[in-house]
Amino acid sequence: MIKYLYTLLVGALVLNSSAFADASAPNDNLEKELAYLAAERQVVVTASKMEEHVDKTVATTTVITQDDIQHIGARNLLDVLRLVPGIGITQSQLGIREIEVRGVKTSLSEKVQIMLNGHPLDHNLQNAGSAWVYDDLPVDTIKRVEVVRGPGSALYGANAFLAVINIITQNAKDLNGLHTSAGWGSFDIQQYRASWGKQFNNSAEAALHFNFTDTNGINSPIPADSLSVQGLNSAAPGKSQLTEGRYDLEWQLGYQDFKLDGRYINKKTGAFFGATSILSDDRTQQDYNDYFLRLSRTWKIQDNLTVDTQLFHDFFSYDNLWQVAPAQFSRFGLQDTRTGGEIQTNYHLNDAQTVIAGFSYAKEQQGNLIDQAGPDPVNLTQVLSSTEVRTRQRWGVYIEDVWDPLKSLRMTLGARYDRYSDFGGTFNPRMGFNWEFIRNYSLKFSYGTAYRAPSFGELGSINNPVLLGNPALKPEQVKTFETGIIAHPVKGLTAQATYYHSAINQLISQVPGQATFLRYDNNGSVVAEGVELETRYDFDGKLQGSYISANHVLQHSVQFNQQLADVPRQRTNLTALWAFDNTWSSFAHVLIKGNTLRNLGDTRPDVPGYALFDLGLLGKNMFGKQVDISFNVYNLLDKRYYDPAPASLNFIGDYQMAGRSFFGHVSLKF
């Protein structure tokens, strides 16, 4: 009877059995099984070996995917960034755009670190910041943009002060063939792109990207300048001359564990207003060349120990001709280079803990100065240099521990020490935790400091009757703590609230000088605090792929007991994506910006707030999944709105921004 029962039991287990082990290849079968187990071992659902999900990070992070970028109908990086909570984009006098982060904005955006595939792009050593070349970065080749708000110097070093924007571009695996795209739109925008990528059988791979972009700019009306208000001859009233053209060439070449990547950019642009209080005409020309070259290799020492090494060379130059008066021109130029290397070890102590530690060294140099002036832009004469040939070395050591002591708790602890040959050392720690205290409800807390290194211009500006550099400058420093909660209360719904408090000290400012009108000095501090609220609901069923989302920011930044000028107290983004079917979808976006305050002593009324409505239509994977087409309308209701102009240009009011504009885009995959 027992035998019968067990035969039945075995029968039940053996139902449909068909595969018998092939005894002729036992080792092969064992290897197959071990390969399967190794694949399963990659995923520790309860710990940190998986790529960090945004929910689990300690930092406040926003990720914008290629799919999002397509729906936005973005013309450049700025169109992407303006949807991120806590980030605002405004126009500057010189032409580059200002990236405001958490209520703090400067004309050169030098407190934001932009990176391309993890490589810092702050190549302009004279004036700092990456926005000179990267503000209008084409987006067709971008795979993902990661925006980490808050200090990042503990990991990334200098200038990861208020935020880190990491742009990840498509690699050979993503491309796997030829991709082309083109876009046309208002302001005579033309964009063309060709990318090719292939993985070869001998573990080699290559990806190449080429972009060309050209626009005549928004031709904003400029009613007056400092000459016209005196009744003197000038280009005002006139229009902004922000023509822009750029070529980008990017390469990613890999063979076995080696990788050689980089990007070259040539950008030529006019100016929005000009370098002085005189409206410049189209004879102002800015010419930038920028590239980086990086050779890297990952060494696998053991299963749980890898070492990443890299050597890099960064180059930045400009040769700019500025019209400083109707018949007076100045030409400035220089070359900056940064050459160095980095070694980073990644040690997985166990499934719950990973430690990374590294050392970096770089030599920064500035030379090939051009300083000319004269009434004829073609025949300028040499004048005293306004900056110095400079060299400095810097090195840094860092360590970070990411530890999951519990299934629901992640802790991060890290620190970095950097030493510069010109201003000394700086130590920046970072710590925080992410605790899922109830299922689907996580609490975050982090504290960190960061620094911004004084630029060569701030240290060594010379022969300038108005503004002098200060070689004794110390780095700007910021201490930030933030806390937040992330919740998934019902299926499809994500909500997040974050409070932050940043104290910026040793601010590098222009203060009254003795030998000159102004000089740079560490002077003053800023306290910025605010609340960022985000929510998103993804629909299911027939509306699969559709979502609605909103983010709202309340921010308060104070300097000298006064609300910081030129930044709004609140900003809201409302977005909705409606996926009609598997091919067609429509995207709507409303940006609501509050009033912008003026500086103390600026008698102009506040810059009024506004609401802009953008609408787009996207068709994807058409004609055998090879064609994507989009058409977007920006500022659909043709709202007239303004970005704040500085107090020195108070006679023009403010900068009138673009009215209704269009952008169409086609991409083809082969």
Add this chain to the structure above:
Amino acid sequence: MKCFNNRRASYTDCNPTMKIMDFCKVLVLLGVFWVSAGFAQPSKVLIVNSDNAVFRYGTIASEFKKVLQQNAYQWTEFNLNSHADAEAELKQLIQQENPVLIYCIGTKAYSLARNVASNKKLLFSAAINWRRLDIGEGTYGVANELSSAQEISLLRYFFPTIKNIGLLYNDKFSREYVETIKKDASALGINIINQPINDAQEIGDALNELLPKIDMFWIISDPVVLSSKASVQQIFQAAQQRKKPVYAYSDVFIEQGAVLAISADLATIGRQSASLALMVDKDKVPEGTVQNPAGSTVTLNKCALDALRLNFNQDALDSVNKIVECNK
């Protein structure tokens, strides 16, 4: 209209006919919008494979597709090992295809799909210890492991005198599975002595401690314990030295010296998953259903048994699919 002239670094007026060309471009754009609407081809099932180069995943996927084809279902495949930014691309694909169900082969595939498509119906298989997964509403599965209750019943049938069975496991990968084994074993009067390890380097010490206390060693599909061939050899060498029989979850360990293996049949898991997918699509399955593998193979290593002079129930031979003798 102005065009950028790079050579001269200046901007010059273009031919006005370009405006007409731009207008034509917009017209072409709009025309393509209309024409393309008829080209959309929806897929019913999205198969997300953790790594199609892995034999187990590949075999299961292959059988799954056969059944779908027989039932006139459409599918789209997404292999995680072929995509650098799998999360973003999978999200994009799900939006494009709007599948009725996502079939996830392996833990990596399931974890990713769960992250990017928690509101879709998910079906998983080949995921080690499925109870550790974050299982939500609308999730279905075919377990990777056979029913431990049935396995223990069979073990008792084969080896009626066995009282203490030992096993090594890693807490992160196998805790829930081991708890189930202990509970099922206890119900059948067998004592499970389990020894957790954090990595493969602890295997030696753990075996030294465990083997004297047990009558049989059970190899479960724990990826930390079975991290390399060396680890496998270490287990069998230690068991052989102490003359302890080894029972394994897969017949690949028979050649190494396991006396008995009861293996889940991969092809059956693929077909079973497909059948479950069809039923899920027709709303014929309660939410949260996770089935045990329906097919298995029982392999007995007579050679190893004889070497150990281990008594076993001769009647149980009727239940064996394959007997390995010493001369084979």
